[in-house]
Amino acid sequence: MNTMAPPRLTVIGTGYLGATHAICMAVLGFEVLGVDVDEGKIAKLASGEVPFFEPGLPELLAKALESGRLRFTTSLAEAGAFGDVHFVCVGTPQQPGSDACDLSYVDAAVRGLAPHLDRRTLVVGKSTVPVGTAAGLTTLLHELAPAGTDVELAWNPEFLREGFAVDDTMRPDRLVFGVASDWADARLRAAFQPILDQGTPVIRTDLATAELVKVAANSFLATKISYINAMAEVCEAVGADVKDLADSLALDDRIGGKFLKPGLGFGGGCLPKDIRAFAHRAEELGVGQAVSFLREVDAINRRRRARTVDLVRELLGGRISGARIAAWGAAFKPNSDDIRDAPALDVARTMHGLGGHVRVYDPAALDNARLAFPELRYGESALDAARDADVVVLLTEWADFREIDPGALGEVVAHKRIVDGRHALDAAMWREAGWEYRALGRS
Ligand code: NAD
Numbered sequence: 001m002n003t004m005a006p007p008r009l010t011v012i013g014t015g016y017l018g019a020t021h022a023i024c025m026a027v028l029g030f031e032v033l034g035v036d037v038d039e040g041k042i043a044k045l046a047s048g049e050v051p052f053f054e055p056g057l058p059e060l061l062a063k064a065l066e067s068g069r070l071r072f073t074t075s076l077a078e079a080g081a082f083g084d085v086h087f088v089c090v091g092t093p094q095q096p097g098s099d100a101c102d103l104s105y106v107d108a109a110v111r112g113l114a115p116h117l118d119r120r121t122l123v124v125g126k127s128t129v130p131v132g133t134a135a136g137l138t139t140l141l142h143e144l145a146p147a148g149t150d151v152e153l154a155w156n157p158e159f160l161r162e163g164f165a166v167d168d169t170m171r172p173d174r175l176v177f178g179v180a181s182d183w184a185d186a187r188l189r190a191a192f193q194p195i196l197d198q199g200t201p202v203i204r205t206d207l208a209t210a211e212l213v214k215v216a217a218n219s220f221l222a223t224k225i226s227y228i229n230a231m232a233e234v235c236e237a238v239g240a241d242v243k244d245l246a247d248s249l250a251l252d253d254r255i256g257g258k259f260l261k262p263g264l265g266f267g268g269g270c271l272p273k274d275i276r277a278f279a280h281r282a283e284e285l286g287v288g289q290a291v292s293f294l295r296e297v298d299a300i301n302r303r304r305r306a307r308t309v310d311l312v313r314e315l316l317g318g319r320i321s322g323a324r325i326a327a328w329g330a331a332f333k334p335n336s337d338d339i340r341d342a343p344a345l346d347v348a349r350t351m352h353g354l355g356g357h358v359r360v361y362d363p364a365a366l367d368n369a370r371l372a373f374p375e376l377r378y379g380e381s382a383l384d385a386a387r388d389a390d391v392v393v394l395l396t397e398w399a400d401f402r403e404i405d406p407g408a409l410g411e412v413v414a415h416k417r418i419v420d421g422r423h424a425l426d427a428a429m430w431r432e433a434g435w436e437y438r439a440l441g442r443s
Pocket of ligand 1: 092126
């Protein structure tokens with residue numbers, strides 16, 4: 001193979017991460033083959049439909065398909081024959097009944113691909129994994145690749161945020177290349193050339209450090225969120241205001257305002273399972289104490305959900321049973337339809353379990369929520385969900401909710417009571433419009 005030619009890429013696992021990566025790489029000029037075991041997902045992508053909500057991605061998928069540089073398949077044999085660099089982007093969820101990471105999908109992808117590798121090839125892990133996984137996969141790859149085939153493993157952790165996935169992929173803050181040789185480094189550089197040409201910083205390191213960068217970053221972000229939520233608990237005890245506290249801390253540029261937003265806390269398919277898996281892995285390695293604070297970060301975060309339900313109960317005069325409750329939000333964060341470990345749905349289901357008549361609305365995640373929790377009722381719009389409600393609870397900070405006029409909403413509800421679980425609303429404006437307004441950590 002001419003090493004100067006751009007490598008042909010495969011992306012194995014075309015979920016939130018993999019589909020975005022495959023589409024963006026094709027738009028950047030690479031020949032890309034997307035691979036998934038989910039035939040329905042592959043059929044949708046091949047026909048131009050992005051199977052999840054991600055701003056800007058449908059337009060790029062259309063462009064990539066039109067260019068002829070992007071194709072999809074369910075065949076790892078086809079992937080082996082096609083690709084020079086294979087990105088592994090399959091899921092790494094939490095194991096049921098344990099904090100450990102379920103590596104069975106990564107394992108299956110590598111086992112499935114390895115026998116089909118027929119030339120000098122780089123396999124690149126992008127999934128978030130416990131440190132030490134890459135070392136094990138390297139052994140597996142060498143065992144299963146055809147004799148005489150030169151195969152190497154690298155790790156390139158992914159930092160994209162759902163809702164900003166296109167921009168984060170096209171213009172990342174940094175690239176981390178965990179490599180074991182100059183050849184692997186050169187191959188990765190070739191696979192990211194258009195992004196490197198923008199001046200994107202690269203950290204070249206070993207495999208274990210690359211694996212750790214991702215979980216360390218997520219642990220830091222989760223800690224920052226739980227830190228300000230711990231302050232919210234203290235504020236509530238003394239009648240102080242966590243919003244003013246957070247705003248004041250944020251203006252200190254050593255601290256900064258990002259991820260310092262008090263409220264209902266974090267959820268989704270990454271932060272919760274990543275901090276648990278990291279704590280679990282550290283314990284396995286005999287350094288559990290070093291990150292034992294992550295257990296507290298998790299506990300603070302879970303308490304936010306219970307406390308939100310308490311606030312609703314307080315506002316309703318002590319009783320959720322029989323109350324009509326509008327739950328605004330289902331996705332774990334705005335600009336996403338992802339409901340994995342979504343705090344909003346956790347709170348909605350708890351209130352439903354307590355006998356509340358809960359009606360949920362979300363601008364993008366309604367279909368996913370309906371499928372996962374058919375026992376809940378759903379509204380067609382924010383106002384529809386709030387019709388005749390005794391209380392409105394804002395659980396995901398979509399711009400759509402922030403823009404709602406408290407006066408107009410006041411016309412449709414039974415009682416003007418609102419719990420702002422995300423500190424997304426202007427408290428003074430809502431109070432002026434006659435609403436009883438409550439938020440976590442505010443007197
Ligand atoms: P996802 O569940 O949306 O997608 C995973 C995909 O892998 C699914 O489509 C599934 O069908 C496919 N898959 C499973 N086994 C397979 C196999 N053997 N061969 C081919 N395909 C297979 O998950 P996701 O959110 O895209 O996350 C993937 C990984 O990326 C995880 O490790 C996650 O922690 C990490 N990550 C995710 C994000 C994010 O924002 N979603 C950001 C950074 C890192």
